Amino acid sequence: MKTYYVYILTNKLNTTFYIGVTNSLERRIFEHKNELIEGFSKRYKLKKLVYFEDCSTINDALIREKQLKNWHRLWKLNLIKSMNPDFKDLDAETSSA
Numbered sequence: 836m837k838t839y840y841v842y843i844l845t846n847k848l849n850t851t852f853y854i855g856v857t858n859s860l861e862r863r864i865f866e867h868k869n870e871l872i873e874g875f876s877k878r879y880k881l882k883k884l885v886y887f888e889d890c891s892t893i894n895d896a897l898i899r900e901k902q903l904k905n906w907h908r909l910w911k912l913n914l915i916k917s918m919n920p921d922f923k924d925l926d927a928e929t930s931s932a
Contacts, residue, residue, distance in 0.1 A: 841899045
């Protein structure tokens with residue numbers, strides 16, 4: 836069974852958020868950190884993984900992504916703080932998993 840991930844990236848100052856979906860979190864974060872993906876995350880230098888959750892189907896992941904994108908900033912901040920209160924870069928944790 837394949838796992839899909841919904842994730843949130845931010846910049847060094849935690850001022851801008853990017854929400855995305857992938858089936859390989861480690862690969863996707865590598866792409867963001869090395870600016871291999873054109874667009875919003877590259878333009879705003881969003882390279883710090885501060886939140887992720889797994890979903891069992893791509894449909895569930897896409898629904899959750901859309902839901903999070905429609906949330907107010909404060910709701911997103913509270914969600915991130917519930918898992919990662921210090922806004923640490925979680926990439927090291929995913930790489931060793």
